[in-house]
Amino acid sequence: xxxxxxxxxxxxxxxxxxxxxxxxxxxxxxxxxxxxxxxxxxxxxxxxxxxxxxxxxxxxxxxxxxxxxxxxxxxxxxxxxxxxxxxxxxxxxxxxxxxxxxxxxxxxxxxxxxxxxxxxxxxxxxxxxxxxxxxxxxxxxxxxxxxxxxxxxxxxxxxxxxxxxxxxxxxxxxxxxxxxxxxxxxxxxxxxxxxxxxxxxxxxxxxxxxxxxxxxxxxxx
Numbered sequence: 486x487x488x489x490x491x492x493x494x495x496x497x498x499x500x501x502x503x504x505x506x507x508x509x510x511x512x513x514x515x516x517x518x519x520x521x522x523x524x525x526x527x528x529x530x531x532x533x534x535x536x537x538x539x540x541x542x543x544x545x546x547x548x549x550x551x552x553x554x555x556x557x558x559x560x561x562x563x564x565x566x567x568x569x570x571x572x573x574x575x576x577x578x579x580x581x582x583x584x585x586x587x588x589x590x591x592x593x594x595x596x597x598x599x600x601x602x603x604x605x606x607x608x609x610x611x612x613x614x615x616x617x618x619x620x621x622x623x624x625x626x627x628x629x630x631x632x633x634x635x636x637x638x639x640x641x642x643x644x645x646x647x648x649x650x651x652x653x654x655x656x657x658x659x660x661x662x663x664x665x666x667x668x669x670x671x672x673x674x675x676x677x678x679x680x681x682x683x684x685x686x687x688x689x690x691x692x693x694x695x696x697x698x699x700x701x702x703x704x705x706x
Contacts, residue, residue, distance in 0.1 A: 517704035522609035524698025528652030541702035558701035560637035572635025576705035604665035617665030626696025646686035
């Protein structure tokens with residue numbers, strides 16, 4: 486009888502350890518970075534920075550991560566005011582994806598060659614991989630409006646589709662990065678946040694250059 490009880494206890498312990506290992510991956514509530522699983526669907530008109538932040542918050546809340554303050558990784562150039570840099574909006578880090586993999590320890594590392602921004606780590610809030618080069622459809626263009634260092638472009642051109650309020654077909658552009666770090670544009674094609682500009686601001690324009698109106702979301706706290 487004692488042997489049977491000992492064996493049963495051992496089996497329970499083994500099962501507990503197995504299940505604990507199987508579910509040791511941090512839950513979504515511990516996530517501090519994700520790529521939006523779907524865009525708002527209105528081209529680069531995200532309702533401005535405020536609307537984009539609210540969209541990040543909404544998607545995070547839907548998977549149990551709404552306890553944090555979420556910010557869209559987007560730069561802007563409001564008329565008559567100082568430029569707004571994406572790097573200054575997202576907190577101090579560190580940031581981990583939904584699977585608990587760290588993509589950067591801090592802002593400086595995020596914008597250096599030491600970051601861990603790859604197709605395999607740039608996951609959506611649901612844990613899915615974003616389609617990239619070789620996938621159909623390719624959706625690796627991620628809206629940022631930023632230079633490689635995370636600051637706004639200040640050459641006087643529109644790189645933010647009127648500060649994320651325009652879905653115009655033939656006016657403006659949105660600077661995008663490649664979530665898979667791949668592309669046929671030399672070194673810039675490998676940039677996660679500043680690969681090239683879109684052909685316009687409409688949803689069709691974004692799709693035409695390999696996007697879907699997706700953007701990065703970071704927990705600022």
